[in-house]
Amino acid sequence: MARIGRRWRHLLTLPVCVYFFVLFLQFSSWPVTNLSADGDCGTKCVKKAEEMSLEDPPVTAAAPGTLDSPLVYRHILPPPKFEDVKFARKFSLPIPVSDHKEFFGLPAGLPPHYRISEKMNATEINMQALVSLVKIATTITFRCNKILKQGGRTCQRVPDGDKKFCADESVAPPTRPCIVYSFGVGNDFSFDKAMGGYGCDVFAFDDDKYHDIYERNPFPRVHFAHIRLGKNLLVDTEINKIENSTFEFLYRPLDNIMFILHHQESNVDFLKLDVEGSEWEIFGESIFKTDILERTRQLAIEVHMEKFCEKDVPPADLNGAISKYLRFYEGLQARGFQLAHHEPTYMNDKGVVTVGGITFAPLAEQLWVNTRVREGRRPTYRRPIDYYVNRLED
Template sequence: MAAAERVRSAACRLARRLTWRGLLLVALLVWAAQQALLLFPGETLRDRLLYRVAVIREPSGVIITKKASQLPDSAFSEEQKATLRTVFQWATTPTTRCVRQSTFGGQPYLSSQIETHILEGDRPVCFDAGFSIADPTRPCVVYSFGIKDDWSFDDAMARFGCEVHAFDPSIGAAPERRPSGVRFHPVGIGRNDHVNVYGWRIRTLDTVVRELGHAQRPRLSYLKVDGEGAEFDMLSQQLLDARGERALDKFDQIGMEVHFRKAPETEMEFYSRVANLTVRLRQRGWEVAESVPNKIYNKWFHFPGLDKPASHMFDMLLLRPQRV
């Protein structure tokens, strides 16, 4: 009883000392905790913990939403709206699941405008049975298009034991082989072989596979594409142009950042092509295992035909298990 009285007495003294300033401080701490745990659309608590986000996007802690088009929704036909729904449903709806998944690479995103500990450049890799990377008796070969200044994924896959080929025509001179063993090629990926207006060499996936001597290999492990829109040029050449050796069929995993376009009133030809690509991908056995809205860009858009705003950039993992 004496102990209980002492506890009760201490609690009363603490309550008397808790002035309005103390109450305000407690309220601010509670508010800060709520903001720190606020989840954004499409984000789970696992994402928040995995990427160790401290302060992200805007200081207000919310996604900024804007209209994707200057025209009202009524200016778009039902067919056009259905096309946009097809594209964004594909990009936001996983159709398969990887049980044994790991993340490779990633480095903190640096921003001069906001404090952030977001990890970017990381890629999911599936180790379920049926994927060549999960079979230690098979060689692991990774193609990585789009480097800029982030080699973390490439180096991590090389340390894992894979033969890694990294491609980027925009970063100038770089060693042909990094200390990790990654082999660098100053080449970009596209719909046809050409030299673009910047003087960059662009090659199709078929050409790259042939030039690296992999045309006779039945399987390649992983294709990463982060080319600011080049992903759809590559897929168009492979799936729509009705020519080429379909080098894409050699891979069983694609990790790519997809970039959709704003102002759909002028981009419906692009969206029709992407909608067609999603159908062709499913026909060839490609399923969406993961799709995460871009963690850096905080603006989401109201697209005609969609019932809620969406990001126009997604980090996706596509899987196509191949049985031996």
């Protein structure tokens, strides 16, 4: 027995040596910042770059809208490469975090990215508005001590479809049942199912030819209607020439939906939107013209600043898009909303963009919490809830 024990002990030394050798290679392969001779100023430049932020953008008085020097965007930690993560998990090593390849440039290990045309001069862009936009869209202003992950699924080992929910006593629904509006379900009801299990009445909305298979109540406390959120009441027809078929979409604005559901004076405890880039017009031309947000406790939205992802964008169009995005965020803040969670969306091939020396993610999941919510009336139903949900499709 003693000989067998010593024999196994010698065999175990091999994986231990391999483990420490891999660990040594992992530490020795970390990228090192290498500055060119033109801008090499040692560790002082590195410390100065790390201290730069979007809080105090250095805008010159002589040329308004331009920056003294490029800004290094460090709000978002770039994700590690999938191969490195797979290697680390195989040998039980710490998950690596990518660092910047260059002093001023894109983070390493990110998906493919798009750039604004190289011919565009930074002085043609309203840099002051751009800096304000990136700051307000990424800076956390509300500290939530208990953020719950509701729903979601895993696609290629990357979570997708989940929404964050702040369960702090000060902003969570005071009583149950609560009301949840979920626009843009797609084919993933995991979030709606989770909020129904939390004790909320969930009203989910989406529509295309693939949604006909879903019932009115796919899960307990979840009510599904075949309509889309729009800025006004509209019936749109899609013609498929290949299949020789047509499909009609019914769009309703949020205030019209709430009126039919008898929620016109009630609180919306959680409003979730994933409408693939239509959020800017829906808010600007519909929701902001009502008092719904004043009665909304939390807003989970996936923002799509897709104008930054287009190539060869004229400066006038880009400045118009910056103003449109900025009006949306300023409208939320004016109604008492504060950013509680910001998570860039890297699954899309758009990745990140660099505009005027600022690198940021144009697509992101965000959670906004209303700190000045106005208490509304509890809804009263004379008939079952599904009776009112059926009226939405008429």
